Structure formats: structure tokens, C-alpha cells
Amino acid sequence: MRRFGINASRIHHLFISHLHGDHVFGLFGLMSTMGLLGRKVPLHLHGPKRLHEMIRDHLKLFGPLPFEVEVHTVPARDTPYIYEDDKIRVKAVPLKHRTMTFGYLFREKERPLNMRKESIREFGLGIEEIARAKRGEDLKLGNGTVIPNSRLTHPPYHPRSYAYISDTLFDRGLVEVIRGVDLLFHEATFAGKDEKLAAETFHSTAPQAAMIAREAGVGKLLIGHFSSRYRDQSMLVEEAREIFSETYGVNDGEVYSVPLERESS
């Protein structure tokens, strides 16, 4: 994170998929560094039930941190979302792995509509009328004419979405949950030829990740969590691209942005 210029003090929520070392051991050092950097505000951790036990044992042994760590256990039953603020909602997605594991689906909320400045002038709108227009209402003029909302406001922004799916057995049941997300990370531990090994270890292959992406009609697929057995990992990206062309193999520090766009007017 330091190498890539990420400011840890701006991180308030961490979503942990499961308690395997490659997904959680970094947390100890991260929390310790946050403390050294002077963090005072709480850090919220979301994850499977035993995360609470892990943090409790850790703090017992290494002493308290200079900030509060709040552990939020992700419920096993399906809930619409596990976290919400003014901009996004986060839904937990149960995955099929060797231990209790969750993926996470991040969805932006709809933003309030932006006014067309020229309409404010044209119709001489007051505060009340602007507020109504921002909520999507049409404007009724004194003479009974109705001005449709689309003349008062710009087309809304498309609420962006990102799904993080790691680690899991190939599971077509995911398709409905993540349908149409702009960006999907899906683990691809193995190559297609090692499908049997993938199933045995509750992991997915690159082609399987691509099938999920294609069936769910996502915008872009990021794959990673590659097994170190493959010297040339570009091969996994290639075989996924044969199924879903918008596939990218991800490396530490790379940034994939979903542009903020207005829906076509």
C-alpha cells in the first residue's frame, strides 16, 4: 500500500472473505502500521464468524491498538446488505470454499439528479421546485403546462457496481447475484486443464470465471489468485478471453476504474 501511495487513514471498512492465511495474515501488520501512523478513529472489519475470535486473540497477545477495532460478523442467512453509507451498499455473497467464505458486492446508490442550470433560469425555479425536480418530479406551471423532469435535470449517473468473488468452487448460482455488475473480480486459481484439481480444492479455473462473467453479462472481468504452479500466467488470461473477451489478469498496484457516466438520454 505504501509503495502504491495508498493512504491507510482513509480506509474505514475492510471486508474479509475468509480466514485463510493468504487472505488475512496481512491484517495484523496493517493494523499495527495504522496505529504507528497515529490512527484514532475506529476500524471496521467485516467477515466470517471466527474473525472475531482472531482479533480477540490477537489483541490479547499483542495489546490494545490506539484505535478501536469493531468486528462485524457477516450473518450466514441472506441479507439485502451488510453495510450502507450515503454512497454505497455492500452485500455479502456466500461462496463455496473449504471454510466459511464470503464474496462482496459493492453497489453505488443512485445519486440525486443534477439540475440543468438553463432550466432554473428559464422557468425561474425556487428552492422547493428544485428539490422536487432533483427527486425526479415533473414541473407543473401555473398555466397547467407540465414540463417533464428530463428538461429540468441531466440524465442520472449510472450507479456503478463491483463484485469481489474469491475463493470459490465454480458456482453458477453466483450469476443471478452479480448480474450486470460493471466490474467483477473472480478468482481463477487453476487453468482449464486442471478443472478436477480446482473442484477438489474448492477453487475455480480461468474458463469457469469467464463463464460466470459471460452469463452474468458483466462489464469487465478481472482474474487473479493464480496458483504458483503456472509459470506463464498469461495463459490463464488467454483461455478466459476465449470465453469472455473483456478479461484482465490483475497484479498488485494496478488500477481498474469504472468511469462515472450519465445514462444515455
Add this chain to the structure above:
Amino acid sequence: MRRFGINASRIHHLFISHLHGDHVFGLFGLMSTMGLLGRKVPLHLHGPKRLHEMIRDHLKLFGPLPFEVEVHTVPARDTPYIYEDDKIRVKAVPLKHRTMTFGYLFREKERPLNMRKESIREFGLGIEEIARAKRGEDLKLGNGTVIPNSRLTHPPYHPRSYAYISDTLFDRGLVEVIRGVDLLFHEATFAGKDEKLAAETFHSTAPQAAMIAREAGVGKLLIGHFSSRYRDQSMLVEEAREIFSETYGVNDGEVYSVPLERESS
């Protein structure tokens, strides 16, 4: 370790100084990786009492490893050595830090003497006589002449030694324990001007590390564990060198060798 080509399967003993994050969090990932790489042989951990608790909690939460982890608690009372094999002995050195902390002193044992091949021929030595010479005994010929051992064997190798001292308050009591070691690592968290801060946090300054090295008459001093507050860490090396010229600031991956040399004959 992977970046520097270090083979983890050749590591059998780890000596942990104390349970602060920057000294112990890497252990979880290391053990996990050792398991993934197929380790079957036991791993021995030496360290303060609570190390046992840490490993126990860890294995309870993350499941057993495919190899045994044996935790050896370093006793609080002084003992000649805590580990011994056919080549070395390791002594624990209690340090003065905010939690129970040990430095470690690694000393090679004396190697058996090497025979001078020409003497074997000259005196027609048998197996018995060679064994006695290798133990340092002189040779008594049939005519009563005594051949001194130095004519039969090469001068012995100088047994090498290395002391690892991190983290600690400046402690002159260390001088006697580490006297004359070939290589000393001594923490130097702070610059000389921050001596007060060093004392408050139970750390040492670079000049203090150099004073220990000078008084103990060590061969070479390595300093590190620098606080991130110093942008130019070479300044700490410079001020240590004013007191002890053979001082080096260490970075990950650097190798400092102590050559194997025969004592002057």
C-alpha cells in the same frame, strides 16, 4: 526470502526476539508457505514464553500445518546455551525492552584439527595416532622423541560468532556477553540527538550501538531497525562510524560473511 533465493526448507530453527508485530507477524505467512511448499519435517521456534500461546491460538484458528511446530520457551534464568548441534551453540541474551525480549549469540564450536598430509607419510601414522593428533595430542615416537601437535596438524579454524541484539535500551551489561564476536547486529532505532526518545521507548541510538561494539571489541557492527522518521538513514551510519569505523547499515537481502580462517600459526 523468495526474492533473495533463500530456500525455506533448509531452515529448521527460528529464534524470535520478542512479540512485537515487526518481529513476529511474518511468521504466520512463512509457516503457511512452508506448508504449501511441502514441508514435512518439524520447525523449531525459540522465543519468549508467550510465543507458545501465539502459536497455539494460531493453529487453533487456522488449522494444523502439514509439519510439526515445536515451540521452545527461552528460560528467563541465564543458561549457557539454549540450542546446540554438531556445529554451533546458541545463547539467549536477555534485553531491556518493553516486553520480554531476547537477543541471540551464535557461536561455532571448535572444529576437529585437520592433519598435515605430509606428516602422516613422514611418521607413518596409523588410525589411532591420527585420531589422537586430531584431538590436539602430541606424538611420542618409539625412540622417545616427542613431535609437537603443531607439526602434525594445521592451525585450527577460528570459531566464528554472531550476536543479534534487537530491540533494547542501551545496556553496557551486554558488552561482556558479546565480547569479541566477529559480527554484531545491534538495533539503532534513533539518531544520537533523539537519545531521550530512545530511552523512553526502550530503544538504542546509533552512537550507543557503536559504543557497545567498540567496548566489546567486535569485528564488524551492523545497524538497522531505523525509525522511519529519518529520511536519510545514512546519517545514522555516519554518526556510528565516528565511534566505531567498521559499522554498516543493513538492508534486506544484503549478505555479510565472516570468512572461515585458520588461527595464525
